[in-house]
Amino acid sequence: MKPHSLILLAAATLAAGCNPSTAGAPAPKAPVPEVAVHTVTPQAVTVATELPGRTSAYQVAEVRPQVGGLIRQRLFTEGADVKAGAPLYQIDAATYQAAFNSAKAALAKARANLAAATPKVARYKELVAIEGVSRQDYDDAVAAAGQAQAEVEAANAALESARINLDYTKVASPISGRIGRSSVTQGALVTASQATALATVQQLDPIYVDVTQSGADVLRLKRDVEAGSLKQGGQAKVTLILPDGSRYAQEGKLQFADASVDPGTGNVVLRALFPNPKHDLLPGMFVRAVVESGVDAQAILVPQQGVTRNPKGEATALVLNRDNKVEQRVLTTGAAIGSQWQVKSGLAAGDRVIIDGLQKVRPGATAIVAQGAPAAAAATQAQATQSGAGNNGRTAR
Numbered sequence: 001m002k003p004h005s006l007i008l009l010a011a012a013t014l015a016a017g018c019n020p021s022t023a024g025a026p027a028p029k030a031p032v033p034e035v036a037v038h039t040v041t042p043q044a045v046t047v048a049t050e051l052p053g054r055t056s057a058y059q060v061a062e063v064r065p066q067v068g069g070l071i072r073q074r075l076f077t078e079g080a081d082v083k084a085g086a087p088l089y090q091i092d093a094a095t096y097q098a099a100f101n102s103a104k105a106a107l108a109k110a111r112a113n114l115a116a117a118t119p120k121v122a123r124y125k126e127l128v129a130i131e132g133v134s135r136q137d138y139d140d141a142v143a144a145a146g147q148a149q150a151e152v153e154a155a156n157a158a159l160e161s162a163r164i165n166l167d168y169t170k171v172a173s174p175i176s177g178r179i180g181r182s183s184v185t186q187g188a189l190v191t192a193s194q195a196t197a198l199a200t201v202q203q204l205d206p207i208y209v210d211v212t213q214s215g216a217d218v219l220r221l222k223r224d225v226e227a228g229s230l231k232q233g234g235q236a237k238v239t240l241i242l243p244d245g246s247r248y249a250q251e252g253k254l255q256f257a258d259a260s261v262d263p264g265t266g267n268v269v270l271r272a273l274f275p276n277p278k279h280d281l282l283p284g285m286f287v288r289a290v291v292e293s294g295v296d297a298q299a300i301l302v303p304q305q306g307v308t309r310n311p312k313g314e315a316t317a318l319v320l321n322r323d324n325k326v327e328q329r330v331l332t333t334g335a336a337i338g339s340q341w342q343v344k345s346g347l348a349a350g351d352r353v354i355i356d357g358l359q360k361v362r363p364g365a366t367a368i369v370a371q372g373a374p375a376a377a378a379a380t381q382a383q384a385t386q387s388g389a390g391n392n393g394r395t396a397r
Contacts, residue, residue: 034370035357037320038303040347045299047335047342048292050241051270053211055285057204058273061175062197063088065190066168067096074186076179082201084176089198091190093169100162107155114148121145177203178279202283207276209240209252211289212267218257221293238272240281241288250275254291300347301340306355307331317347318354320367326354328363 069091076088120141128138173179179201184190190198240248252274261268272289274281281287302317310316315331331346347353352369354361361367 033357033360033365033367035320035354035361035367036370037352038306038355040300040302040349040351040353042298042300042349044295044297045301045337045342046292047294047296047299048290049213049217049335050288050290051211051213053209053270053272053287053289055281055283055287056208056210057177057202057283058206058208059175059177059203061173061177061201063171063173063199063201064194064197065089065091065171066192067091067165068191069093069095069169069189071184071186071188071190074182074184076173076182076199078179078181078199080179082173082176082179084173086173087170088173088179089171089184091169091171093166096162096166096169100159100166103155103159103162107152107159110148110151110155114145114152117141117145117148171198173201175201175203177201204279204282205276206273207281207283208255209238209272209274209281209287209289211270211272211291212262212265213270213291215261215266215268218268237292238274239290240274241290242280243286248274248280248287250277252289296342300343300349301337302331302343302347302353303340303355304336306353306358307333307341308358315341315346318358318361318363319347320352320354320369324366324368326361326363326365326367 071089072092073090074088075090076082076086082088121138124133124138124141127133128135179199182199183196184198236254238252238254240250240252242248252272255271255273257271258269270291272291307315307317310330315333317329317331319327319329321327329346329351331341332344334342334344336342354367357367357370
């Protein structure tokens with residue numbers, strides 16, 4: 001390269017370095033992050049709690065013989081529905097029929113004795129008045145007539161007892177319901193009031209669902225009702241979630257809560273009653289019951305994507321204040337209603353909770369609401385209203 005060319009290149013480089021328009025220029029500022037927010041608006045929400053439970057039959061009757069003998073015949077189909085009073089077993093009735101016949105004959109004899117003794121009293125009464133018979137003979141006739149009357153009554157009672165025992169040889173169903181398997185077969189020897197039941201009949205429609213709730217939750221709900229934050233009206237409604245995750249079509253009603261807390265578990269048993277016309281629910285089935293606790297007229301719902309957990313495990317949310325500064329709030333959550341959390345404390349009406357763009361901001365930073373965010377917030381609010389009106393809440397864990 002020629003010497004004059006090197007001189008020109010050096011001069012150009014020096015001139016560029018000394019140009020005031022490029023030297024020391026400030027770096028461009030980062031754009032203010034945009035976020036989507038959910039504006040808090042209190043609304044009426046039905047508060048419900050999801051509780052584990054098991055089904056149990058409305059009525060259960062264990063069938064046992066009331067007289068002894070050999071089973072001559074089984075008169076039902078295992079697993080079938082039976083009516084109250086329907087015959088289930090036939091016990092050998094020969095000896096009981098003979099006892100009935102004997103008691104019937106004894107009654108006839110007693111009545112014949114009474115028929116002879118009664119007129120004798122009337123005749124002796126006339127004769128004793130004219131001293132035709134002694135007073136002792138009259139008294140003996142009266143006593144004999146009274147004894148004959150007592151023998152008739154005793155024979156009547158013996159005949160009734162024999163008739164009852166004869167009827168007991170046909171073992172009948174005490175209630176209407178579905179009968180299970182038979183524990184005996186034809187030819188088996190049974191005894192009166194034996195320990196082993198011949199079969200069990202269960203009434204399945206309606207059916208009970210027994211659920212458990214912690215004593216602490218019961219106390220909290222009671223305090224919310226007393227404070228007026230939760231309103232209850234009439235009998236609480238209950239819905240069921242079946243073992244396969246589907247919802248049971250019929251709606252039940254809460255019947256009662258147990259009067260004591262189980263000292264071993266700290267739980268209270270609640271019993272609900274459900275119609276079961278198709279026998280979809282069977283005794284012993286594990287289900288989840290959603291029990292309506294009441295209506296919170298000023299509930300605050302926040303989309304779940306806007307609630308996170310801090311290292312302490314506390315529920316938190318980022319809020320965009322009036323100055324567009326990001327604040328972190330510690331929340332107390334209550335129930336999950338649809339895709340939203342019910343917030344007990346930490347938020348107030350009008351607060352703007354950040355639900356999208358959380359990774360772009362941190363507490364103390366500045367942010368602005370993204371374009372189109374009002375529409376998204378309105379959609380979220382409409383979803384919240386629909387969930388509060390039609391969905392049941394679950395207790396937050």
